[in-house]
Amino acid sequence: MDIKADCLWVYCTTDSMEEAPRISKILVEAKLAACVNLIPEIYSIYQWQGKIEESQEIALIAKTTTHCLESLKRTIIEHHSYECPCIVALPMIDGNQEFLQWIRSQTNYLGNGMLDP
Numbered sequence: 001m002d003i004k005a006d007c008l009w010v011y012c013t014t015d016s017m018e019e020a021p022r023i024s025k026i027l028v029e030a031k032l033a034a035c036v037n038l039i040p041e042i043y044s045i046y047q048w049q050g051k052i053e054e055s056q057e058i059a060l061i062a063k064t065t066t067h068c069l070e071s072l073k074r075t076i077i078e079h080h081s082y083e084c085p086c087i088v089a090l091p092m093i094d095g096n097q098e099f100l101q102w103i104r105s106q107t108n109y110l111g112n113g114m115l116d117p
Helices: 019-029 066-079 097-106
Strands: 007-014 035-048 051-065 087-091
Touching (some): 007 019, 007 066, 007 097, 019 035, 019 066, 051 066, 051 097, 066 087
Antiparallel strands (some): 007 051
């Protein structure tokens, strides 16, 4: 088991199928994420500014590394339409080591000799 947990899943939501792939492509092209999965049509119920809201959203799950996380968060915030976008990072504590190495190789991970943009 690789418990370094240098690979992460970053969960984010958007309000449209126009915004979700646009942000996802920016992250992958900038090598801030190796891959982003889009899960359409999730239904969200939340409290915002003292009022219960209900909305259809699209979930993004980005596979990245701890080294890329700060730049990834800044990039999402810069390109996101929400005032306060949901961005939550979860560690990958184990998995297919070949896949985890692929994530590292596709991102601006320090271990692959690339520098963060």
